[in-house]
Amino acid sequence: MKFAPIQDEELLIKIAELHKMHELIQLAAKQFSLSS
Known part of the structure; x- marks a missing residue:
């Protein structure tokens, strides 16, 4: 896979x-499931 250096930043x-x-x-x- 190739990525364009600036555009994909x-x-x-x-x-x-x-x-x-x-x-x-x-x-x-x-946390919600633990508290309920």
């Missing part, structure tokens, strides 16, 4: 942010 940043959001959501879901 914004996309990679968005993907990284989505991964962080996903992890936070999973953590919140775990």
Whole structure:
């Protein structure tokens, strides 16, 4: 697979942010299921 160095940089940043959001959501879901 080839990546365009500059054009895909914004996309990679968005993907990284989505991964962080996903992890936070999973953590919140775990805490919610534990507390309920």
